[in-house]
Amino acid sequence: MKMIVAIVQDKDTNRLTDALSEHDYKSTKLSTRGGFLKEGNTTLMIGVDDEDVDQVLEIIEENCSKRDQMVAPISPMGGNADSYIPKPVKVEVGGANVFVLPIESFFHF
Amino acid sequence: MKMIVAIVQDKDTNRLTDALSEHDYKSTKLSTRGGFLKEGNTTLMIGVDDEDVDQVLEIIEENCSKRDQMVAPISPMGGNADSYIPKPVKVEVGGANVFVLPIESFFHF
Amino acid sequence: MKMIVAIVQDKDTNRLTDALSEHDYKSTKLSTRGGFLKEGNTTLMIGVDDEDVDQVLEIIEENCSKRDQMVAPISPMGGNADSYIPKPVKVEVGGANVFVLPIESFFHF
């Protein structure tokens, strides 16, 4: 058995836990701050059998990979608003840091 | 040394940490949500010497095992209240998921 | 690779994470309560390469060690205030409990 510790962005958390549930993987969410990713991240702990590690990693990659998103920029203050044409800008979102830890034993009471 | 990670129901947390303290085991509580157990759980991290793992597991089992509880049901809305005799219903409470992780080294500064 | 789990006092957390960032180590903060240290602690998870473990431990020791602090005592209620000369008292602050856990694999998506 392994303990998968995944630090993901808040905005990807629900999609990830939904995808994990669909495949019958249960995860526990820890409130986390700062660090590996920009502000607003969540740490998930997922206990899985050895043979399921690859599938869980795939589900995390599918739902949390770093990707570009086009967002409308804030229009500049005090500029000449008439001549200003806002262009969407690319912003990087998502990303996941995932640790696979060995487990010596597991108990369910 | 081992790190015991125990995910237990909120309602069992204080009783468990009290029982652990009585036996001189110190635990750190993490705020957790969802997952292994129904809503409202807490994750405890407990660092213990190898020879103490069994006792800590026993204390967790004694204080957090899944068990049935009889609760008074909500009376049905809009039914015939005169003929309704509320019977207590069985509800499952408690339960713990416990992982024992190896530790390579421990430091106290 | 190793996962360093450090439980430190809240008051030392920012200084520690700043020192870690200066040396390019990223940490994830977990909100924790009770346990290893007196009220008000934070748990940091830091994923590091094997050869960096010693430096991270040193940074934690430098910034979070147990130490004495002189604090002004509260003046006693209802005593003879004229004859009372407050003497600063020594209080122990800080301290860290640090676990080094093995990691089987690490992924960044």
Ligand code: NI
């Ligand atoms: Ni699928």
Ligand code: NI
């Ligand atoms: Ni006992």
Ligand code: NI
């Ligand atoms: Ni330095």
